[in-house]
Amino acid sequence: MSTKQSTSEEYLNKVNEMDIPNIQPKELDSTDFFTVARERRSVRYYDPSYKLDDSVLREILETAVLAPSSSNLQPWRFLVIREQEKKEILLPIAKNQKQVSDASAIIAVLGDIDAYKNAGRIYGEVVEQGRMEKEFADFYVNTINEHYGSLSEEHATNVALIDGGLVSMQLMLAAKAKGLDTVPMGGYDQKQFIETFNVPANLKPVMLIALGKGVKAGFEKNRLPLDELITEESF
Ligand SMILES: Cc1cc2nc3c(=O)[nH]c(=O)nc-3n(C[C@H](O)[C@H](O)[C@H](O)COP(=O)(O)O)c2cc1C
Numbered sequence: 001m002s003t004k005q006s007t008s009e010e011y012l013n014k015v016n017e018m019d020i021p022n023i024q025p026k027e028l029d030s031t032d033f034f035t036v037a038r039e040r041r042s043v044r045y046y047d048p049s050y051k052l053d054d055s056v057l058r059e060i061l062e063t064a065v066l067a068p069s070s071s072n073l074q075p076w077r078f079l080v081i082r083e084q085e086k087k088e089i090l091l092p093i094a095k096n097q098k099q100v101s102d103a104s105a106i107i108a109v110l111g112d113i114d115a116y117k118n119a120g121r122i123y124g125e126v127v128e129q130g131r132m133e134k135e136f137a138d139f140y141v142n143t144i145n146e147h148y149g150s151l152s153e154e155h156a157t158n159v160a161l162i163d164g165g166l167v168s169m170q171l172m173l174a175a176k177a178k179g180l181d182t183v184p185m186g187g188y189d190q191k192q193f194i195e196t197f198n199v200p201a202n203l204k205p206v207m208l209i210a211l212g213k214g215v216k217a218g219f220e221k222n223r224l225p226l227d228e229l230i231t232e233e234s235f
Contacts, residue, residue: 009095012187015044016098018219025214031177040172041218043181044099050213052082052104056178060211064171069163071144072122075115076167077203079108093196094188094208103183103210108193109168110203111160116148157204164206171209181214 006014026039061078069075081087082105094100123137148156172182185208193205 008187012095012097020216020219023217025181025217027179028176033173036173036177038221040176040182041221042183043214043216043218044097044183044210045214045216046099046102046104046181046210046212047215048102050104052180052212056180057105057211060171060174060178060180063174063177064167067163067166067170069166070159071116071119071140071148073115073119073144073148073163074122075112075160075163076206077110077112079110079197079199081106081108081197089196090188090193090208093192094185097185097187099183099210099212100185100208103212105211107171107209107211108197108199109164109171109206109209110199111157111164111206112203113151113153113156113160114202115160116144119144119148160204161206164204168207168209171211175211180211181218183210183218184208185210 025041025043028035028039057080065074065076067076081090084101087101087103087106090106091097091100094106100106119141123132123141126132127134127137148159151159168184172184175182188208190205193199193208199205
């Protein structure tokens with residue numbers, strides 16, 4: 001057995017050598033939740049000529065942001081990269097994973113550690129809409145400012161990353177329901193990405209998501225047996 005250590009670029013691109021049947025990703029005839037969840041797969045081959053409609057992208061993002069977040073602070077921000085030139089710049093940063101240049105859009109999901117500063121606006125709107133007493137909202141906003149404002153950067157980043165993961169999943173399911181495919185990516189150089197795309201210090205990268213029209217299906221799912229994953233009541 002070879003003991004040669006592979007680079008992360010070799011590891012990430014090895015997947016393209018695997019013998020996946022040359023079939024298109026499944027077109028769904030139902031957007032029933034269970035069908036969408038079952039049929040979403042990480043797709044790594046995209047039609048580079050596919051034009052992603054602005055309104056479809058918007059609908060996907062609008063659905064994604066319905067995800068829950070800590071204190072409803074919605075810390076997710078999206079850097080949407082669609083220009084070919086920009087995707088080519090991102091390609092080597094993302095270890096030359098081909099989907100980066102071929103997918104219609106790369107969505108960098110970012111988590112804002114300063115998102116708590118919007119609490120007044122978020123809860124103010126709920127008051128204006130008559131769905132919360134002002135007194136209650138004020139209490140809530142003060143507590144949020146105190147709590148989130150005193151978190152360490154590491155803790156605040158953890159919170160933003162959890163919420164960022166939820167919005168990312170919802171984005172990928174929404175895309176599948178709209179007949180598109182995605183692959184989440186953690187295989188990229190975060191430091192280079194931040195520098196190259198001028199990401200502000202308060203925005204912490206969650207993941208990149210390639211979005212587009214898949215031309216080759218992803219692997220069929222295999223998952224660990226559920227019973228091995230469940231512990232009842234306490235460890
Ligand atoms: C946080 C995260 C990072 C990932 N990074 C990459 C990546 O850089 N490149 C890639 O091809 N797939 C990446 N994947 C996709 C996983 O390999 C894939 O989700 C897993 O094999 C399960 O397959 P499925 O998504 O088709 O169900 C990533 C997935 C997650 C959740």
